[in-house]
Amino acid sequence: MTSMITEGVQVSVETFYQEDYSNPLQGEYMFAYRVEIENYNSFPVQLHRRHWFIFDSNATRREVEGEGVVGVQPVILPGEIYRYVSGCNLNTEMGRMVGTYQMENLDTREQFTVQIPAFEMIVPFKNN
Secondary structure: OEEEEEOOEEEEEEEEEOHHHOEHHHOEEEEEEEEEEEEOOOOOEEEEEEEEEEEEOOOOEEEEEEEOEOOEOOEEOOOOEEEEEEEEEEOOOEEEEEEEEEEEEOOOOOEEEEEEEEEEEEOHHHHO
């Protein structure tokens, strides 16, 4: 698991290769990733937007930006953790993702950016 704290918000990410949804002969590799967002601040925060950069090992780069995560814009109270699972497909056996969340301090209405740590997606047989 990879973790990083920005502006009092910790983001941790763990990845899983999805063999049943992958087709290596067609160059299709599916990964799931579980994200935990923990609010260490004394105020509630709301996640408004996400911005991802996705890199395949063949130097292909994609950018994904949009509202919320998995269809919601969660409010995270002080000391609470919000968890979600999502997925990413790659055209190669290895890749990397990194990004940011746009969040709001619900007490002051101030917007701020939280870093999502870079994390690797690697098919298991590449780790041997």
